[in-house]
Amino acid sequence: MSEKAKKDYSKTYLNPYFGGVLLGIILILTFYITGRGLGASGAAKSTVVTTIQSVAPKYAEKSHYVSQFISDDNHPMNNWLVFEVIGVFAGAFLSGILYGRLKPKVEHSPRITSRKRLIVALIGGMLFGFGSQIARGCTSGAALSGMAVMSLGGFITMMGIFGSAYLFSWTFKKLWI
């Protein structure tokens, strides 16, 4: 057994500023290799579209929102973001193995229960998913990748996300810290 596997690294995290630089480099590489930016909500959207299309194909055709992602010559899951997210899972899994964090748990503030955390996270996730579709992208797809190519929309999205986070943090911070 190697030294690293023995020592407990499960509470050691990467310096967030260094992590930010790494993320930036990943973004440049992504543009270079795929010709597209990063994203996350797009993969969820593709999954939702595919599910609707297979469960209720007629509804999917009629729906203005869903139908725009359906075409005969390309399956909605055949999207770079879907593969990127598969890679994110694989990478996160590797990182979990390497740092001994590979066990199921719910991370939450000691003041709230796991159940509450999960419910609130679900509501938050739904709101964010909805918002990201109105804004045509989430933090990664619109803000990060948008700002990287100096898109005005990217800056507005970033300010929208972080500005509203500041505004609402006073009300909701008890759910987190």
Added chain:
Amino acid sequence: MKEELFISGRDIPNIDPFLHIWHWQIPIYLYLGGLAAGILFFAGIFTIMGKEKDMKTTVKWAPFLVPGALIIGLLMLFLDLKHQLFFWQLYTTIRLQSPMSWGAWVLMFITPLSLIWVATYLKEVFPQWSWKFHFLEKMELLAVKNRKGMAWVMITLAVILGIYTGILLSAFNARPLWNNSILGPLFLVSGLSTGAAVIMWMTKSHYERKMMSRIDLVLIIVELFFITHMIMGMLAGSSVQIAAADLFLGGQFTVSFWVFVIILGLVFPAVLEILELAGYKIPVAIPAILILFGGLVFRFIMVEAGQITRYLY
């Protein structure tokens, strides 16, 4: 009235320009056949080596899956047949030059053999089990005594079965993607690898898991080498073979092949197994599921892609 008249000598539905005769049942059959061959191969090898005590799952428990896998596989094959009631005619002849004849006969022997193998271990699973009839008890004793001999036959038949799942395709000389001699060994190695993955997943013994994990790692490396070899061989071939290789190198099957077969089905599980051997804790189900899924996707892709490659363009 506007009329168009087409005259062509190539109007052969389901055969030209694209073969369209093998459906989803075939890759599942090839997969289950390879898997069964893999499990039986390891059961035989470790029996001959006298390691029944250290490798209990390999020798005793995993083979319990084999008759089921073979029977479901054969059912799939039967479902795909056009003239189902004539299947027995395969057993009216022996043709050494026909892979289908080889397959039919090898399955005819290996399926009952796997059932006998499992039957000799039935009493270890259910101690209360009784064969009811005296002659069955006697036959069991005879089989238990001759396990090593059975193991030799089983290994031989398993290798033939594993290779056959590949050469069933490669015997199609009109389909450039299939028509290469590496396909037999490649399908054999892939079958052995999926078999090892099942054993690795089932076993509770640390020793056995580590052993199968190591074997699987070697098999994955060999498989990657064979795939490279196959693609390089095609690229060095005639233009129809280059066109066949292009299906994986920018063509229609590029993403599914590289993402699900090479990266998630071979390279990633290999990395996980290396990490596990280095002492990191990894739930064994993850690499096992990835290998099993990769093997299944590989067969689907090979069957699908092979049918659209052709000599005449």
